[in-house]
Amino acid sequence: MRFLACCLCLTVSLHAAPDLILHHGRVITVDEAFRYAEAVAVEAGRIVAVGGNDEVLALKGETTQLLDLGGKSLLPGLMDSHVHPAAAMTEFDHEIPTMETIAEVLTYIRTRVAASQPGDLIGLRQIFITRLEERRYPTRAELDKVAPENPVVFSTGPDAMCNSLALKLGKIDRDFKLPEGHPGKVEKDAAGEPTGLLRGFAPTIKAPRKEKSPSAEDTHRRTLELFRDYASVGLTTIADRNSSSSLLSLYQKMRDQKELPVRVRVSMGLNAMSLWPAMVKSMEEIIQHPLTKPNVELQIIGTKVFLDGGMLTGSSLMSQPWGVSEAYGISDPTYRGEQKIPTDRLRQMVAKITGVGLQFTAHSVGDAAVAMLLGVYEDADRDGSIRGSRSSVTHCNFMQPESIALAAKLGVCVDLQPIWLHMDGRTLTGHFGEERMKHFQPLRACFDQKVIVGGGSDHMQKIGSFRSVNPYNPWLGMWTAVTRQARKLDRPVHLENALTREEALRLYTTNNAYLLKLETETGSIKKGRLADLILVDRDPLTCPLEDLPQTVVLKTWLGGKVVFEK
Structure with a gap:
């Protein structure tokens, strides 16, 4: 890394003084060379100067706010791609406690039974069996024992374990x-009876559920709390x-x-298996929506579908059989997972969405699903639409070398979540x-072959970056x-x-800026970029590696406006 000895750029105009100058800091620009600077000037929500303290401070005017960073690290704001x-x-x-x-x-289900009436539906979502010590589903019999008079559905992504009453209903x-x-x-078991495990669908169970329903105001308030x-x-x-209307x-x-307090990019969810006229209508509504026009605050960037099942539930589409597994409830030695969308339908959807420049992405976890989606992108690329649309593969957890090479050739991006590994x-x-x-x-092969990988979390439940x-928590993702350390x-x-620290930081800055169609607006600290900035308590590129996940954000600016301060 190299320190910027001179100011990279001066003010936008000769007569306007900056609104804000951040100085005497360790500015990690995340530019092409990962250079350091000392100070940044902001005017009207954008960066107008980056460089040494003396050069940037010389730009101050009577109304310029000065903030001495005290040697702390200033970085571009981070992004979560998913x-x-x-x-x-x-x-x-x-x-909902951690389980x-x-x-x-089973203890949690007992508490819900106690808080409900006989016959009420008890549901529990996204307690992944990979994270349980036993590394298996609760059995139908175990669910029956704690909830004999209530239907119970223990669902993890696209798959679910049901008790006997849920199966009956x-x-x-x-x-x-x-x-x-x-x-x-x-x-099914050896006798041909359902074990309770359902893959790729949820049963229709007509039963009441004893939970409060939020008002529109409740949803507004809690979503804003999450964004903050x-x-x-x-x-x-x-x-x-996977947004909704x-x-x-x-x-x-x-x-x-x-x-x-954050910029929002949106992939609208599509029901890929609806009748084709309804599918076309849904896609046209998205294509014609005013929010597809470029906007740095809120923009529909494309669509999302589900091509295969779940890695953590034993239903992602793999090139080789999963293998018989008690943990995943797999008894068929030839089972390779689920393909949720026929290839011809997938090809039609990709052509429609990418043809108008919107980003198509599909939940594609297994290596066979990834290869299938890339093959469809290759067909669509004959119309020259894939690279420009920033179409991507979502999750992409298992990826064969030939798929990496094809993604590099086509300019297909990858929306990946390191937290799954951990x-x-x-x-x-x-x-x-x-x-x-x-x-x-x-990740190493993707970076070496110049595949743009964006870092995300797939945050599904609860507020709290670790819970x-x-x-x-993006610092845990970088670490x-x-x-490459798993719990x-x-x-x-x-x-x-593995990646270097600089590359890991790019996952959540410049790479995501490209993936999310913001690369000319944010992602690095450069002249003309939006002043999306964060001040942290350590240099994430040089601090002890074991301390990286505990990085504390002291202040966050969005377009030069403070949206968080510790």
């Missing part, structure tokens, strides 16, 4: 059949990667009322083994990308796939 802000409402009715054992899951028995072509599956918490850990831009309207209201690497390594895990989150499902595992997960 969140689900509906997570703000998870604990609206009651707090790391089957016993804790859902009319799922040994003779149950899904419609022709449906990718889901009912797991994002800002408190250094995030100035987030991408909602109601959430989009909420974001628009927040923007209009000038409440947003939270779930132990169970995945135990199931797939060392050889197959070579292809898990191959959430999944943790949205994971550098160390409760005594060795890194293929350290040869």
Whole structure:
């Protein structure tokens, strides 16, 4: 890294003095050379000067606010490429404890039974079996024991374990059949009876649920609370990667009322298996929506669909069979996971969305799903639409070398969440083994081949950067990308796939800026960029590596305005 000995740029005009000068700091510009500076000047929400203290301070005027950074580190605001802000409402009715054992899951269900009436539905979402000590689903019998008079659905992503009453109310028995072509599956025991494990679909259970319903004001208040918490850990831009019309309207209201403490990029969710005329209508509504026009505060950047199932539930689409597994409830030795969208339908959707310059992305976890999506992108690229649309692969957890090479050739981006490695690497390594895990989150190869990878969290539930499902603390994400260290595992997960600290910082700054169509506006500290800045208590590039996840954000600016201060 090199210190900027001279001022990179001067004020935008000769007569206007900066509104704000931040000086005597350690400014990590995240420019092409990762240079350091000492001071930054801001005018009308944008950066107008970066360089040494003397040069930048010489620009001050009578009304310029001066802030001595005291040698602390100033960075560009961070970005999360993948969140689900509906997570703000998870604990609206009651707090949900962290559960790391089957016993804790069953204890929680008992408390919900006690708070409900017989017949009320008990639901529990996103307690991933990979994170339980037993590394398995609770069984149908275990759920029956703690809730004999209540239907119980323990769902993890696209898959669910049900108790006997839930199966009965859902009319799922040994003779149950899904419609022709449906990718889901009912797991059965040796006698042909449902085990309770349903893959790729949720049963329709007509039963009341004893939980409070939030008002529009409740949703507004809690979502804003979440956005402010994002800002408190250094995030100035987030991408909602499966948004609904109601959430989009909420974001628009927040923007209009000038409440947003983060920039919001939106991928609208699509039901890929609706009838094609309805699908076309949904896509046209998105394409024609006014919020698709470029806007730094709030913009629809594209669409999102689900191509395969879940890595943590045993249903992602793999090139090789998953393997028989008690933990995942897999009894078929040839089972490779689920393909949720026929290839021809996927091809039609990609052509429609990318043809108008919007970003298409699909939840694609397994290496076979990733290869399939990239193959469809290659077909679409004959019209020259893929690179410009910033179309991407979401999750991309398992990726073969040929897929990395194709993504590099096409200019396809990757929306990846290092936190999956940290939270779930132990169970995945135990199931797939060392050889197959070579292809898990191959960040080193992606960077070496110039594939643009953006860092995200897939935040699903709760407010709190470490307690959430999944943790949205970006410093923990960076540390994971550098160390490849999984919880409760005594060795890194293929350290040869690790990034440097500079590269890990790029995941959450310049790379995400490109992925989210903001690369000319933010992501680095340069002349003309928006003054999205964070002040932290340590230099993340030189502090002891073990301390990186504990980085504390002292102040966050969005367009030169303070949106968080510790």
